[in-house]
Amino acid sequence: MKMEDMPLSGPDNTRLEALVHDIYSELVDDACLGLSFEVHRAVKQGYFFLDETDQESMKEFEIVDQPGVDIFGQVYNQWKNKECECPNCKRLIAASRFAPHLEKCLGMGRNSSRIANRRLATNNTMSKSESDQEDNDDLNDNDWSYGNQTSPRRSKSLKHKNGTYFFRCRHYNYSSGINYETLGPDEVRSVLTTGCVMPRCPGRSQRCPQHTDEQRRAARVFLLGRPPPLPDVDAVMESDTFDIPDGQSLMSRLQWEDSPDVSPTDSASSKATCCAQNEAKTLRSRSSAQKMVFIENKLNVKHCAPPRKLYSSRTRYALFRNTAERRGEAREAARGGQFEDVMFGHF
Amino acid sequence: MSKDSQMRAAINQKLIEMGERERLKELLRAKLVECGWKDQLKAHCKDVIIEKGLEHVTVEDLVTEVTPKGRALVPDSVKKELLQRIRAFLA
Numbered sequence: 124m125k126m127e128d129m130p131l132s133g134p135d136n137t138r139l140e141a142l143v144h145d146i147y148s149e150l151v152d153d154a155c156l157g158l159s160f161e162v163h164r165a166v167k168q169g170y171f172f173l174d175e176t177d178q179e180s181m182k183e184f185e186i187v188d189q190p191g192v193d194i195f196g197q198v199y200n201q202w203k204n205k206e207c208e209c210p211n212c213k214r215l216i217a218a219s220r221f222a223p224h225l226e227k228c229l230g231m232g233r234n235s236s237r238i239a240n241r242r243l244a245t246n247n248t249m250s251k252s253e254s255d256q257e258d259n260d261d262l263n264d265n266d267w268s269y270g271n272q273t274s275p276r277r278s279k280s281l282k283h284k285n286g287t288y289f290f291r292c293r294h295y296n297y298s299s300g301i302n303y304e305t306l307g308p309d310e311v312r313s314v315l316t317t318g319c320v321m322p323r324c325p326g327r328s329q330r331c332p333q334h335t336d337e338q339r340r341a342a343r344v345f346l347l348g349r350p351p352p353l354p355d356v357d358a359v360m361e362s363d364t365f366d367i368p369d370g371q372s373l374m375s376r377l378q379w380e381d382s383p384d385v386s387p388t389d390s391a392s393s394k395a396t397c398c399a400q401n402e403a404k405t406l407r408s409r410s411s412a413q414k415m416v417f418i419e420n421k422l423n424v425k426h427c428a429p430p431r432k433l434y435s436s437r438t439r440y441a442l443f444r445n446t447a448e449r450r451g452e453a454r455e456a457a458r459g460g461q462f463e464d465v466m467f468g469h470f
Numbered sequence: 471m472s473k474d475s476q477m478r479a480a481i482n483q484k485l486i487e488m489g490e491r492e493r494l495k496e497l498l499r500a501k502l503v504e505c506g507w508k509d510q511l512k513a514h515c516k517d518v519i520i521e522k523g524l525e526h527v528t529v530e531d532l533v534t535e536v537t538p539k540g541r542a543l544v545p546d547s548v549k550k551e552l553l554q555r556i557r558a559f560l561a
Contacts, residue, residue: 138474139557139560142477142478142481142560143553143556143557143560144553145478146481146482146485146556147549147552147553147556148499148541150552151498151540151541151544152541153495154495154498154540155498155500155536155537155540155541156513156534156537157499158508158512158535158536158540159515159529159532159533159535159536159537160529161524162512162515162519162532162536163527163528163529163532166519166524166527167527171519172516275472295532306525341518356548457503
């Protein structure tokens with residue numbers, strides 16, 4: 124890069140210095156030439172004196188350099204101490220605060236309407252029945268337990284008081300509940316060994332809090348065609364002793380062929396008392412598992428499964444996490460807002 | 471002496487070939503604008519033009535006016551820095 128083929132000694136040094144100075148002079152001359160060409164062109168093209176006008180104007184707009192005054196000669200805090208009277212509220216307002224005060228006072232302008240609306244909204248909602256819903260939530264939260272799931276309570280929870288429960292269901296996505304009709308034999312086996320055995324129950328553990336042990340045993344008996352060998356029906360060990368039932372026989376059992384009353388369409392149109400009597404008759408002859416399904420159908424919650432006995436917060440959270448992981452949607456679990464939707468029904 | 475001039479020619483050529491000359495020129499120009507040298511000189515030009523008359527100004531007039539004044543007005547710091555750079559390049 125550099126010129127290294129120049130060995131330097133005494134006289135050479137001075138010569139080098141002279142050389143350096145010469146190069147420097149050349150550069151400076153170039154700069155001066157450039158400037159003179161520029162000026163000459165400006166003169167000949169007529170734009171050299173454009174920034175100058177007559178003497179009078181020049182004096183007028185001269186740069187001011189006095190204390191307390193800006194370069195234009197204006198005093199910048201001249202109006203600081205002055206006060207103005209508001210035509211609306213007749214108060215004396217400082218000059219710098221006058222415009223914003225007028226905006227709020229007259230009710231015009233962007234922010235004043237927003238604030239007023241917000242104030243109205245908070246006043247209204249305070250008197251609403253939001254507090255009632257809070258109480259219900261707490262009630263239901265503490266209420267779940269094994270073997271305590273009588274149907275009157277369930278129907279109470281089903282009343283969609285506002286959107287809260289409904290949307291809670293939606294977020295929780297009850298499609299994760301087991302629908303045996305759509306599963307193949309292998310899937311049925313996995314479901315029986317991992318999740319709650321009750322149809323359409325989204326519980327993930329074999330002892331989900333929604334159903335009693337008796338219900339579970341009944342469901343197993345019905346599905347597998349034999350009573351489970353061990354007395355502790357719902358122990359995890361039992362999973363190893365399951366035979367995969369023949370898929371077809373299993374499906375046929377799920378058809379409820381001999382009980383047309385239980386079909387969904389009927390439940391949807393239940394109107395007369397004779398219908399109700401028939402249903403009562405058929406209901407008595409069924410196992411508790413069948414009763415469960417029947418009740419579900421009666422209550423006609425197809426798209427949104429009943430918001431079961433609402434779990435405690437902890438259970439709900441655990442279930443939610445499990446659901447999300449299972450579906451490989453770790454994103455949902457990480458997204459805090461989604462969970463909050465589940466918890467509090469906001470959306 | 472011809473050796474000397476030969477050397478100079480060689481150095482100049484090297485300077486141009488490697489683009490160092492351009493770089494030095496730009497550096498000098500920037501520094502002169504920054505320190506106000508250009509404005510000073512322009513003001514001087516204005517006087518000359520008014521003196522000579524707007525219509526009759528020639529390039530030679532301007533050059534002969536500007537160059538000696540320009541050389542004198544270059545601040546010392548700028549001069550030193552430029553000399554340093556040239557020496558560094560040659561070394």
